[in-house]
Structures are given as structure tokens and as C-alpha cells.
Amino acid sequence: MSTEDAGILERAKERGSHGRQQDEGVLVIRTIAMPADTNPAGDIFGGWIMSQMDLAAGNLAARVAQGRCVTVAVEGMQFLRPVKVGDEVTLYAQLEKVGRTSMRIHIDVWARARYSKDGAKVTSAEFVFVSVDDDGNSRALPTE
Ligand SMILES: CC(C)(COP(=O)(O)OP(=O)(O)OC[C@H]1O[C@@H](n2cnc3c(N)ncnc32)[C@H](O)[C@@H]1OP(=O)(O)O)[C@@H](O)C(=O)NCCC(=O)NCCS
Numbered sequence: 181m182s183t184e185d186a187g188i189l190e191r192a193k194e195r196g197s198h199g200r201q202q203d204e205g206v207l208v209i210r211t212i213a214m215p216a217d218t219n220p221a222g223d224i225f226g227g228w229i230m231s232q233m234d235l236a237a238g239n240l241a242a243r244v245a246q247g248r249c250v251t252v253a254v255e256g257m258q259f260l261r262p263v264k265v266g267d268e269v270t271l272y273a274q275l276e277k278v279g280r281t282s283m284r285i286h287i288d289v290w291a292r293a294r295y296s297k298d299g300a301k302v303t304s305a306e307f308v309f310v311s312v313d314d315d316g317n318s319r320a321l322p323t324e
Contacts, residue, residue, distance in 0.1 A: 204272035
């Protein structure tokens with residue numbers, strides 16, 4: 181990565197930073213897994229977790245782009261452990277890379293059982309978002 185590219189990434193990270201930076205990234209969403217979010221087996225539905233991840237990455241992307249963004253790709257989705265009803269679910273976002281219009285955002289999801297002290301990582305993935313204009317065409321990210 182050139183010095184100039186590193187500078188653009190650093191400025192984008194500044195725009196996207198909100199809250200305390202932790203090892204896993206910035207905490208973007210913390211919610212509770214509810215009975216309405218289960219699959220037929222009674223565990224939390226993977227699609228619900230994926231939508232929370234898309235929301236978390238989209239929130240960071242919108243801050244970085246300072247405008248409308250769309251998901252263009254999701255890569256490397258891994259489900260490491262099941263999430264149970266009542267778990268506290270926490271999503272961390274980390275801006276990995278910026279291009280002219282795109283942002284690569286790593287999302288880690290942790291779950292903590294309601295009465296437990298410790299949590300564990302349950303899912304992670306890389307989201308690529310593109311900054312778009314009002315017509316849905318890709319739009320350059322702000323450089324300042
Ligand atoms: C996102 C979208 C506007 C991109 O349009 P496009 O004509 O491919 O635009 P471009 O070719 O200018 O690409 C824009 C950027 O996206 C990146 N990109 C496009 N497809 C990609 C993919 N599959 N994976 C990773 N990056 C991708 C390009 O590399 C480019 O990055 P850069 O500008 O940082 O170099 C268009 O594909 C789209 O509208 N997709 C649907 C988005 C959507 O509806 N999402 C919600 C789904 S529920």
C-alpha cells in the first residue's frame with residue numbers, strides 16, 4: 181500500500197470511527213436475540229444474524245461515505261457457533277480497505293449467554309459496500 185493510499189484509509193477510518201476502538205473493531209450494534217428470530221430448530225436464524233451484520237457494516241459505510249451506500253458483496257461468511265434465544269449479540273465493524281467508491285468492512289459477531297460472564301465469537305464476514313448517488317450509480321468516496 182502506498183503512503184497516499186494509507187493516508188486515504190486513515191482519513192476514512194477517522195470518519196468511520198465512533199465509540200471506542202476495540203481489538204475486534206468498533207462496537208456498532210448490541211442487541212438481544214429474541215424468540216421471533218429463531219429457525220425451526222429453535223436456535224437463532226442465520227438470516228437474522230446476517231441482516232444484523234449488513235446493518236452494522238452499512239452503518240459504518242454510510243459514515244465513511246457520508247452518503248447512501250449499497251452492499252455489493254459478502255465474502256467469507258462463517259458461522260462458528262449457534263446463537264440462542266436471550267443471548268446478548270454484539271457486532272463489531274472494522275474498515276479494512278477503501279477504493280475509489282468501495283469499502284471493505286470486516287464484521288465480527290460475539291454472543292454472550294444471558295446469565296454468563298463471558299461471550300464468544302459466533303460469526304464473521306467481509307462486506308463490500310459501494311458509495312452511490314441518488315440514482316444508484318457509484319460515487320467517489322470523499323477524500324478529505
Ligand atoms: C454497487 C453497484 C452500484 C456497482 O455498480 P458498478 O457499475 O459495478 O460500479 P463500478 O464498476 O463503478 O464498481 C464500483 C466499485 O465496486 C467494486 N465492486 C463491484 N462489484 C464488486 C464485487 N462483486 N466485489 C467487490 N467489489 C466490487 C468495484 O471494484 C468498484 O470499486 P472501486 O470504485 O473502489 O474501485 C451495482 O452493482 C449495484 O447497484 N448493485 C446492487 C446493490 C444492491 O442493491 N445491494 C443490496 C442488495 S439486497
